[in-house]
Amino acid sequence: MRFILFALVFLGLAPMAEAQQRTRLTVYTALENEQLAPFKQAAEAALRDIEIAWVRDSTGVITARLIAEKANPRADMVWGLSVFSLLQMEAQDMLEPYTPRGAEALRPNMRSARSPMTWTGMDAFVSAICFNTVVAQQRNLPRPTTWQDLLDPRFRGQIVMPNPNSSGTGFLTISGWIANMGEQGAWDFMNRLHENIQQYTHSGSAPCNNAARGEFGVGLSFDMRSVTLKNQGAPIDIIVPTDGVGFDLEATAIMRGTRNLEAAKRLADFTVSRTAAELYGRFYAMLALPGVEPTVRGYPTEFAQRLVNANFAEIAAARERLLAEWQRRYDGKSAPR
Amino acid sequence: MNRTTRPVLQALPIIRPKTSPDETLLRIIQGIGFVFLLLALAFPLTSLLLRAFEDQQGSFVGLRNFAIYVTTPSLVQSAWNSIWTAVITTCVVIPLAFAYAYGLTRSCMPGKWIFRAIMLLPILAPSLLPALSLIYLFGNQGMLRGLMGGGSIYGPWGIIGAQVFYCFPAAAIILSVALSTADGRLYEAAEALKASRFRIFMTVTLPGAMYGLVSASVVVFTLVVTDFGIPKVIGGQFNVLATDVYKQVVGRQDLNMGAVVGLVLLMPAILAFLLDRWAHGKRSATMSGRAVAYRPKPRRGRDIPALLICLLVACALLVIVAVSVWGSFIRFWPYNLSLTLDNYDFTRFDTAGWQSVWLSVKLSLITAFIGAALIFVIAYSLERGPARSLLAGPLRFLTTVPLAVPGLVLGLAYIIFFNHPANPLGIIYGTLAILVLNSIVHFYTVGHLTAVTAIRQLDPEFEAASASLHVPIWRTFGRVTLPICLPAIFEILVFLFVSAMTTVSAVIFLYGPDTKPASVAVVHMDEAGQASAAAAMACVILAISLTAKLSEIVAGRVFARFTSAWRR
Numbered sequence: 029m030r031f032i033l034f035a036l037v038f039l040g041l042a043p044m045a046e047a048q049q050r051t052r053l054t055v056y057t058a059l060e061n062e063q064l065a066p067f068k069q070a071a072e073a074a075l076r077d078i079e080i081a082w083v084r085d086s087t088g089v090i091t092a093r094l095i096a097e098k099a100n101p102r103a104d105m106v107w108g109l110s111v112f113s114l115l116q117m118e119a120q121d122m123l124e125p126y127t128p129r130g131a132e133a134l135r136p137n138m139r140s141a142r143s144p145m146t147w148t149g150m151d152a153f154v155s156a157i158c159f160n161t162v163v164a165q166q167r168n169l170p171r172p173t174t175w176q177d178l179l180d181p182r183f184r185g186q187i188v189m190p191n192p193n194s195s196g197t198g199f200l201t202i203s204g205w206i207a208n209m210g211e212q213g214a215w216d217f218m219n220r221l222h223e224n225i226q227q228y229t230h231s232g233s234a235p236c237n238n239a240a241r242g243e244f245g246v247g248l249s250f251d252m253r254s255v256t257l258k259n260q261g262a263p264i265d266i267i268v269p270t271d272g273v274g275f276d277l278e279a280t281a282i283m284r285g286t287r288n289l290e291a292a293k294r295l296a297d298f299t300v301s302r303t304a305a306e307l308y309g310r311f312y313a314m315l316a317l318p319g320v321e322p323t324v325r326g327y328p329t330e331f332a333q334r335l336v337n338a339n340f341a342e343i344a345a346a347r348e349r350l351l352a353e354w355q356r357r358y359d360g361k362s363a364p365r
Numbered sequence: 366m367n368r369t370t371r372p373v374l375q376a377l378p379i380i381r382p383k384t385s386p387d388e389t390l391l392r393i394i395q396g397i398g399f400v401f402l403l404l405a406l407a408f409p410l411t412s413l414l415l416r417a418f419e420d421q422q423g424s425f426v427g428l429r430n431f432a433i434y435v436t437t438p439s440l441v442q443s444a445w446n447s448i449w450t451a452v453i454t455t456c457v458v459i460p461l462a463f464a465y466a467y468g469l470t471r472s473c474m475p476g477k478w479i480f481r482a483i484m485l486l487p488i489l490a491p492s493l494l495p496a497l498s499l500i501y502l503f504g505n506q507g508m509l510r511g512l513m514g515g516g517s518i519y520g521p522w523g524i525i526g527a528q529v530f531y532c533f534p535a536a537a538i539i540l541s542v543a544l545s546t547a548d549g550r551l552y553e554a555a556e557a558l559k560a561s562r563f564r565i566f567m568t569v570t571l572p573g574a575m576y577g578l579v580s581a582s583v584v585v586f587t588l589v590v591t592d593f594g595i596p597k598v599i600g601g602q603f604n605v606l607a608t609d610v611y612k613q614v615v616g617r618q619d620l621n622m623g624a625v626v627g628l629v630l631l632m633p634a635i636l637a638f639l640l641d642r643w644a645h646g647k648r649s650a651t652m653s654g655r656a657v658a659y660r661p662k663p664r665r666g667r668d669i670p671a672l673l674i675c676l677l678v679a680c681a682l683l684v685i686v687a688v689s690v691w692g693s694f695i696r697f698w699p700y701n702l703s704l705t706l707d708n709y710d711f712t713r714f715d716t717a718g719w720q721s722v723w724l725s726v727k728l729s730l731i732t733a734f735i736g737a738a739l740i741f742v743i744a745y746s747l748e749r750g751p752a753r754s755l756l757a758g759p760l761r762f763l764t765t766v767p768l769a770v771p772g773l774v775l776g777l778a779y780i781i782f783f784n785h786p787a788n789p790l791g792i793i794y795g796t797l798a799i800l801v802l803n804s805i806v807h808f809y810t811v812g813h814l815t816a817v818t819a820i821r822q823l824d825p826e827f828e829a830a831s832a833s834l835h836v837p838i839w840r841t842f843g844r845v846t847l848p849i850c851l852p853a854i855f856e857i858l859v860f861l862f863v864s865a866m867t868t869v870s871a872v873i874f875l876y877g878p879d880t881k882p883a884s885v886a887v888v889h890m891d892e893a894g895q896a897s898a899a900a901a902m903a904c905v906i907l908a909i910s911l912t913a914k915l916s917e918i919v920a921g922r923v924f925a926r927f928t929s930a931w932r933r
Contacts, residue, residue: 061893064716081878088615093874096780194616227601233892242506257894260697359439
């Protein structure tokens with residue numbers, strides 16, 4: 029037993045010895061893996077005495093962790109997490125109010141309305157359709173350009189989408205429809221879409237991954253997801269429907285209770301800077317900081333107009349009710365098709 | 366110490382049994398075990414499950430969450446789905462595993478050691494491997510999709526298929542330990558009495574393995590009910606209780622409702638505990654002090670069918686693994702099947718790269734050595750210690766709980782307990798130590814059952830004889846119990862090692878910036894759409910686990926030469 033205690037204490041203390049000179053900020057994130065290295069590099073180059081230690085996981089897992097750690101927060105900051113998660117944490121009083129220097133320049137609908145701000149947006153990602161062109165040819169599926177196109181009976185049993193009760197991407201998708209078609213219109217649309225759905229998955233990335241593998245013809249997901257798959261040679265097209273798409277923000281916040289508040293504030297300042305925005309622009313087309321030209325390719329020029337006019341606070345407040353209603357309508361009947 | 370002496374002691378109230386130093390020692394060990402499981406299991410779980418009675422702001426709401434949960438429309442459906450898939454899986458796995466273990470232990474078929482290694486294949490790699498293999502084999506683009514007859518693997522049959530694959534090793538381990546020791550005299554007697562082989566099987570073999578059969582069934586049933594990884598990936602929208610927890614915790618970030626479902630999922634633990642007690646009452650030590658170890662003699666009528674069954678099972682396991690090994694070398698399934706080594710250059714996909722592999726090895730080694738020692742000694746103190754001690758009952762119950770706790774629930778429980786500002790143990794939070802502790806506890810039950818099965822086959826007469834000769838119990842433990850149980854201890858060691866190499870569900874909530882295990886990296890790469898790279902890292906894990914298993918087999922054979930001479 030003594031050995032065990034010794035081992036436990038030893039293991040516990042070991043990591044604390046290193047990195048004393050630079051302030052080490054623990055940053056929780058749901059950014060894509062390939063974004064982590066360039067983001068860390070840029071921030072550490074701009075702020076010489078700060079070191080970033082990432083903890084990266086999917087939106088659901090990282091949010092659940094943050095909420096479970098509420099009594100004694102381990103994260104100093106959140107950089108790159110869905111705004112819906114941040115609003116949920118704001119409601120539980122978990123965010124440190126701070127207006128980063130220059131944050132007023134961000135688009136008003138992409139930053140916290142409070143003063144001082146509790147969160148600031150980085151960029152927007154939109155729900156989109158992953159369309160497998162090879163499968164489409166085999167099964168004679170038309171290429172959809174709008175959400176309404178998906179109601180075509182030819183898509184029966186061909187569409188996969190994330191279950192909004194399991195996945196943030198799923199909620200993003202339905203909240204876009206609600207903002208676009210009104211709540212009643214959205215439920216009518218989903219009732220009809222339900223007939224064409226093959227599967228509601230628990231993971232937000234599964235629909236696009238499986239569409240890329242040819243398991244299904246059509247996967248509902250978000251835009252960023254498909255880039256990696258396409259680079260590997262998957263025959264998929266990413267379609268941003270023209271009849272209005274829901275979007276979610278990647279956002280930044282300081283955790284209330286951080287032990288490194290000063291350093292966290294300086295990193296927060298960096299995350300709204302022009303340098304940072306240019307970095308976001310390498311991956312996303314719609315940036316929170318106006319006047320920065322995104323360098324990511326493959327987006328239509330009139331992209332910004334397709335975004336629905338979403339009120340995040342309102343949607344976040346209705347989240348519980350919408351999810352329960354969705355579950356009542358579609359999740360109960362789980363009969364495999 | 367045993368039941369028969371109790372009435373005698375009660376009849377003579379004047380003579381009080383004196384506590385021997387041995388008994389005191391065992392009591393102390395029981396106490397240590399109890400405190401350990403209290404701190405590492407009961408307290409964390411309680412602190413999470415108490416949330417079931419609170420709302421998100423932390424105020425007490427009584428049973429309101431339960432009321433909400435009971436009225437969820439899909440609840441009854443989920444519960445029923447969980448039960449019937451678990452029952453079918455158990456009914457398929459137990460006979461298969463029994464036949465396989467029987468072949469390994471009671472026949473003279475060739476190549477036993479190789480079958481012993483293959484038997485573990487399913488748990489040597491993260492669950493992503495079989496899921497990918499099933500998709501590559503039976504998915505809509507699968508190589509064998511014709512065999513599905515138009516059905517889909519995304520649903521209950523996919524779940525059952527994957528669960529059978531996944532639960533097979535646990536059942537096979539327990540059953541092969543249960544069948545590995547038998548009293549040869551019973552068989553000689555039966556043969557002398559001209560009992561038919563069937564009768565011998567029914568009256569000698571089966572009763573001897575009864576405890577193992579019950580344990581294995583309980584383990585398989587509970588594993589299926591609490592696992593969310595497989596239904597999440599391959600179950601489509603087929604709802605089960607474990608995915609309900611996932612939805613509440615990860616989907617809706619509602620820890621309170623998650624705690625409610627977690628509590629419901631503890632039911633199997635209680636069931637398992639009751640069954641275990643029942644089987645305990647029926648047990649009889651198969652290895653008495655005068656036992657002569659049973660050694661099977663070659664007999665074709667038994668050896669050839671046994672070999673065929675083992676071959677069949679082994680081939681099925683090998684094919685599933687082989688497909689994903691191949692999958693780790695291809696560029697992109699199913700559109701670009703050219704081979705490449707790029708998938709093994711992990712830094713391209715994950716900043717931690719190969720580091721997470723070494724971290725996993727470290728984590729698993731520490732977990733295996735500390736865990737196996739702890740589990741075996743505690744199991745011994747329970748089996749040989751004072752049965753009526755205050756702690757024995759609660760301790761026994763605690764050892765069955767981890768099996769019934771979904772990893773997700775355990776992970777969150779650890780956050781809430783160890784991250785509490787007032788907890789001095791919080792020092793281990795975010796370090797490797799908490800991952801070690803979590804892994805030991807998470808896989809405690811199977812290790813414990815293996816240990817108990819092995820210890821129960823030894824007659825308590827060994828200890829009684831030692832006691833009457835004034836040999837202290839620790840010496841008997843070191844000279845008799847330990848050597849005889851060494852194969853079982855090795856099994857536990859390797860089981861813990863490979864489980865820690867592959868575990869995801871609990872540690873995904875606990876790793877820190879510098880302690881991301883490879884198994885978590887696998888999940889991340891798959892989520893990011895890098896299936897081939899994910900398969901590659903899963904294969905590295907597989908290779909390491911397989912090496913561990915093979916070295917165990919070699920070490921076991923060497924040790925056996927020195928320590929098990931009496932078996933011959």
